[in-house]
Amino acid sequence: MRQGSQHGEKLIDYRNYHYTPAEFVLNVLIGSILAWAIGHFFYDSLIVSASLLVFMPFFLNYRRKDYGRKRRDDLKLQFKDAVNSISANQKAGYSIENSFREALHDMVLLYGVKSIIVKELDYIRRGLDNNLVLEQMLLDLGVRSGIDDIKQFSEVFAIAKRSGGNLTETIATTALIIEQKSDVEQEIDVMISSRRMESNVMSLVPFFMILYMDISSAGFFDSLYHNIAGIAIMSVCLVIYVAAYLISQRLVDIRI
16 A cells, blocks of 8 residues: 555555455465475475475565456456546546546446445545546556556546647547457457466376375385485476476466
């Protein structure tokens, strides 16, 4: 969160995600289970599992970035619909300020009162009621969002408003560009969703294979535990596994 510059209100900085208490506890639990699984399946050692907890801050930071990325994706999608609503309201004859007010009602119906875009539009509505500058609030949202589409929209909007340009046409054109880009991103996401699922499933396969061998052939991996050669081999396997996981995640994270 960051301190709002207009009327002392705390506004969300979407570039930095902060865990809720429940999310923090959940991810600490997931990290602990992962540390136990690596220590048990790769080294058969609780000491190794405990020592892996030193990497918990890195794991929490990695997961925090995932949460932040998802929140920005949600904001981007919701902002696209908000701009379309604003454009439609402009064409219907509303002033630009009232177009934003009407868009707030549309987004409440579409996403609910607790959605990100509703909070942002409600902040803009209250700012307008207090005679704050609309383009400045949008520019601030563009900076806080960390999203190129919102930054570009706010900058184009500010230039058009200050120069007396055709706001209706400007917003309509920008809304079309954002929508086309969003449609392409969604098509890509649909195309790779199955690959993303396969990647997540494959990341669990080594653990299930070792578990299966432990159950069906007890002692099969004993020669790889508690000796220097075995530890070295399993460490190399672990490094390869982690590298393969990170590469697979990068391959299925396509953004335009």
